[in-house]
Amino acid sequence: MYEDYRSGMSISDVASAYGVSKSTVYYGFRAADLPLLRHHWMPTSALYFDYCCGMSLEDVAQKWDVSVNTVRNRFRDAGFALRQRPKKQKRSQANPFTGPRNTSALKEANLTRCNWAAQEHSEAWKAALPVSDERQSQVIRLRLEHPDWPLSRIGEEMDPPASKDTVSALLRRARIRGNELLKVAS
Structure with a gap:
């Protein structure tokens, strides 16, 4: 194999002739301490x-x-x-939802999701409204009256104001309770 290489064949040619990879030939020569030719x-x-x-x-x-x-x-x-390689585009610029150029797509997706959730869970919230405490009923009424508002806006409109996480937890508990009441009623 090495004689073929010394006679002028490249490492690629030697690898093809013997049916092995180029790295096998290269590392085989290196392991045997055989000098590699400068081309x-x-x-x-x-x-x-x-x-x-x-x-x-x-x-x-x-x-x-x-x-x-x-x-x-x-x-x-x-x-x-x-030559300098062209710089790769940052991940945030490549993503159509988070890039600085297109935040409207993200806002539209959030609005669609909010509307879907409000419609999907409204029956359960209505069922839970009569048995809810004052704070929970306030959240349910605001959500039913304004299905397009994000949870942070609902929290700001509450008296006293609440965080987005608190609003989410109150709505989730109301939905679970409402679904249980709807199951019992049917």
């Missing part, structure tokens, strides 16, 4: 010319049948500059 036949200036003409590192490596790291190392050793 003197591959002029760095020709590689860099291809790169400057618009080819990517991957394209140059494929053309010259070497690895991308070989090309990059040749450029680094010769002091050639590499």
Whole structure:
């Protein structure tokens, strides 16, 4: 295998000839302390010319049948500059719901969810209204009167004001109690 490599075959050619991967050949040579050849036949200036003409590192490596790291190392050793990669878009900018450019989609989704929940649970809340304490009945009435309001707004309108978590817990308990009453009634 090593004689084929020394005769001018690349590591890729040796790997193909023996039906193994390139890394198997490379690490096999390294494990046996066999010196790897510097590809003197591959002029760095020709590689860099291809790169400057618009080819990517991957394209140059494929053309010259070497690895991308070989090309990059040749450029680094010769002091050639590499093009800057385009910066990846931040995750928040790529997400249509959370990016700074499109918050209306998030608001619309929240409004749709609020309306759906209000319609879905309104029967249970109505059933729980007569047996609820004053604070819970205040939350239920505000939710039934204003199904499009977010929970934080309902909490602000309460007397005394309540947090969004408190409003959510009161509505959840009322819904559970209302569903139990509806089951008993039917």
